[in-house]
Amino acid sequence: MYHRVLTKSEVARYPVQPGMYVLDTVFAEQMSFVRRNFTVLSLQELLDLWQRGEWSAQARYCVITFDDGWLDNYRHAYPVLKQLRMPATIFLPTDYVGRNEWFWPDQMAFLWQAIADRKQRGEATKAVEEVLSGCLDGDMSCVIPTMADHQRAADEIIERCKHLPIDRIRKLVHTLASALDVTLPLDRVIVNWDEVREMSxxxxxxGSHSCTHRIMTTITSDEVSEELLRSRQVLVDQGINYVPVFCYPNGNSDASIEGLVKASGYEAAVSVRMGLEGRGPENGYAIRRVGIHNDISDTIPLFSFRLFGPQPGSA
Incomplete structure (x- = not known):
């Protein structure tokens, strides 16, 4: 499970959470390693193997997935995959495809960098504390960052916000931007449909990563169904290389949501639960994956340990 594949200059340009990316050079080395050591399957091929019961105990299978449909997947990951002739699956939040709007956690990280910069210059953060306190119902002064801990503070605020309704989060983001007199970035960071068709x-x-990237456990059942059905239809209508698998935004799901995914016509769903799957998944609507990011797997020995070391749920 990957998210972003970035160059060093891109990491320096905008704040990005450490658990969200690998460097492009690291990704190329990892894919070469996977190509040498695994039978790399498309996600549909894996589903077909499970359905037909043709799993080989002697094989070492691997499926490569990316969450969110970042533009850097097209720019940096796709050329490597194409050169090595390796399949992969990207889960798209369909409302964001081709648009300039950033996901709110990335907007928040951008704003938090601005707060940290002003804190370093000794500028007052009282207005920011008042905005946070008003929007999050509490004293936020404890997480107003110093330069040393601004990443931790940003992560803490983002985690708190994940439990809030999306309208409240958007209000917080735009109120913070106004208080800081900062313009939110409008660079396109998600793929467009032409790039999707080329990769197809x-x-x-x-596969589907919903329409709006809202966390499924924070919305109603009707809204979950709308996200599932509409995103699926968009992908089908685009005539692309579609795989009927859902990916839960932020990994949040429960038995009721899994039932809705199945009822909406998806053959499976992937989770963010760490672990391996064998000849058949324990739960086909919460398939385990191995998350890969730069700070824990930036060398081949570390990457290898991540893949082959003890895994929760492994046989």
């Missing part, structure tokens, strides 16, 4: 022709498949 070269072995990359696409």
């Amino acid at each position: 022709r070269e072995g990359v498949s696409f």
Whole structure:
């Protein structure tokens, strides 16, 4: 499970959570390692193996997935996959495809960098504390960052916000931007449909990551169904290399949501639960994956340990 694949200059340009990326050079080395050591399957091929019961105990299977549909997947990951002729699946939040709008956690991280910069210059943060306190119902002064801990503070605020309704989060983001007199960035960071179609022709498949990227456990059942059905229809209508698998935003789900995913016509769903799957998944609507990011797997020995070391739920 990957999210972003970035160059060093891109990491320096905008704040990005450490658990959200690998460097492009690291990704290329990892894919070469996977190509040498695994039978790499498309996600549909894996589902077909499970359905037909043709799993080989002697094989070492691997499926490569990306969450969110970042533009850097197209710029940096896709050329490596194409050169090595390796399939992969990207899970798309369909409302964001081709748009300039950032996900709110990235907007928040951007704003938090601005707060940290002003804190370093000795500028007052009282207005920011008041905005946070008003929007999050509490004293937020404890997380107003110093330069040394601004990443931790940003992560803490983002985690708190994940439990809030999306309208409240958007209000907080825009109120903070206004208080700081900062313009939120509008660079396109998600793929567009032309890029999706190009990758589709070269072995990359696409599954649903909802429409709006809202966390499924924070919305009503009707809203969950709308996200599932509408995103699926968009992907089908685009005529791309579609795989009927859902990916839960932020990994949040429960038995009721899993039931809705199945009822909406999806053959499976992937989770963020760490672990391996064998000849058949323990739960086909909460398939385990191994999360890969730079700070824990930036060398091949670390990457290898991540893949082959003790895994929760492994046989």
